[in-house]
Amino acid sequence: MMLAGGCAVMLASPAAAEVDAVVRQALELHSAGRAGQAYALLEPQQDVRAADPDYNYILGLSAADSGRLAEAILAFQRVLALQPDHSQARAELARAYAMAGDIDTAREQFDTVVNDPSLPDPVRQRFDRIVRDYDRQIAGGGTSISGFADIAGGYDSNINGATDDDTIVIPLFAAFGPGALGPGAREQDKGFYEAQAGISGVSAVSRQTRIFVSFLGTGRDHIDSGAFDQLAITGTAGIGHTLANRDVVSFSVQAQQFWFGQRSFRKSVGAVGQYTKRLANGEALSFSGEYFRLNFDRDPLRDADRYGVGLAYSARTSIISLSGGHEETRRNAGDHLSFDYLRANIGVEQPVARGLALVAGVGGQIRRHDASDPLFLARRKDEQIDLAAGLKVRLTDNLYARPRVTYTRNWSNFALYDYQRATVSFGLRYEF
Structure with a gap:
């Protein structure tokens, strides 16, 4: 029997030598992990061997383990029609139903198996555990809690995302010539340490x-400089519903408090709706929409409403996302701070050896402001690219080391916001 954990396969009845050879060859292929080849060997004989329980049993195993669940269910049903007491076939039929998403029928089939008085006690105990797991799934899966903690330190070439120019010309005051920039408006490099922690x-x-x-809590502190330190706390609550086709619809509300330079800087509250389409091989396609209200503590002209939509494709080792939207200030005097945005990101976590994965990402965004800036006498335009590369090294089952480098380049038609930035860091991450 080929359930998780593995039991020996026992053929249902003797057969002729020629027939037995085919079945045994298929069994050998299946046992070697070549279920697709075993199925290809057996499938052409379905019409002439529909009444052979040995044949149908191995056909069902090969079909189930090569992803042909409907054919596996039919094959095991044919075995049981001929031999109703074949507990191994009934257990495999239950497994096929479970793999197809029909947990209720799988539960019923296993219930019949565990009530068989001829079933050995060790096998019965194992089936009892499977039944209890199905009961949890039928009840919805219970409650689970997970989280992480992450600490890192390193060097940042431009902690304030500022130009490296000492002077710039502001068009409104062009008659006075170039103006000198203060320290806070020029590029500053510092060492830093940061921490993140989350629980869900x-x-x-x-x-x-x-x-x-x-x-989720995130914090970043710069050595010998508190003016650009950052801290954010974000809370999310929502509900998700799985449809009959296993797609998922979810809705959540989210609030965030953000501190900058050790002072309260911005509060935001909003909602996110998402539809996730499940694809083959663990892949998924997600569509989302969001709305957030942003309130800035010391700059009311920047208070805004943000609207956005997104599309994301996720696979086992990568994710690709595209999003866009508009941020609209709530006061006409701040219309030059309103902007449209478009973002694209690709992230990869590719295992390269046991306990070692390469982590890389590339992203870009475009921002176009609505109105002319009163100082620069033009509409601000920005294009930004972000690159990241690093390693994820497993130290224990739950602890990882994460060396990482990043690079950001922002091109802007306003010299004040035209900059580049690089960081290098080393961190430890604990997941539970």
Whole structure:
């Protein structure tokens, strides 16, 4: 029997030598992990061997383990029609139903198996555990909690994202010639350390519906400079519902408090809706929409409403995302601070050896402001690219080392915002 953990396969009945050779060859292929080849060997004989339980049993195993679940279910049903007491076929039929997403029927089939008095106790105990797992899935999966903590330190060539020019010409005051920039408006390099921690919980309301909540804290401190230190706390709560086709619809609300230079800088609150389409091989396609209200503590002209939409494709080792939207200031006097934006990102975490993965990302964004800036007498235009590369080294089951380098280049038609930035850091991350 080929359930998780593995048991020996026992053929249902004797067969002729020629027939037995085909079945045994298929069994050898299946046992070697070549289920697709075993299925290809057996499939052409379905019409003439529909009444052979040995044949149908191995055909069902090969079909199930090569992703042909509907054919596997039919094959095991044919075995049981001929031999109703074949507990191995019934257990495999339950597994096929579970793989196809029909947990209720899988649970019923296993219930029949564990009530078989001839079943050995060790096998019965193992099946009891499987039944309990199915019961949890039928109830919605219970509650789970996960989280992480991350600390890192390194060097930042431009902690304030500023130009490296000492002077610039401001068009409104062009008659006075170039103006000297103060220290806070020029590029500053510093060492830094930062920390992040997050915790999230998911609880089932029903089999299809779950509620979730999470909290995330991030902080960054610059050595010998507090003017550009940052701290943010974000809370999210929402509900997700799995549809009959296994797609997921979710809605969440989110609030954030952000401190800059050790003072409260911005508060935001909003909502996010998302639809996730499940694809083959663990891949998914997500569509999202969001709205946020932004309130700036010391700069009311920047208070704004942000609207955005997004599209993301995720695979086992990579994710590609595209998003765009508009941020509209709520006061006409701040219209030059309103802007459209478009972002694109690609992230990869590719294992290269046991316990070692290469982590890399490339992203870009474009921003176009709505109105002319009163000082620069033009509409601001920015194009930015972000590059990152690093390693994720597993030290224990839950602890990782993360050396990392990043580079950012922002091109702007306003010299004050035209800059480049590089960082190098080393961190440790604990996940639970």
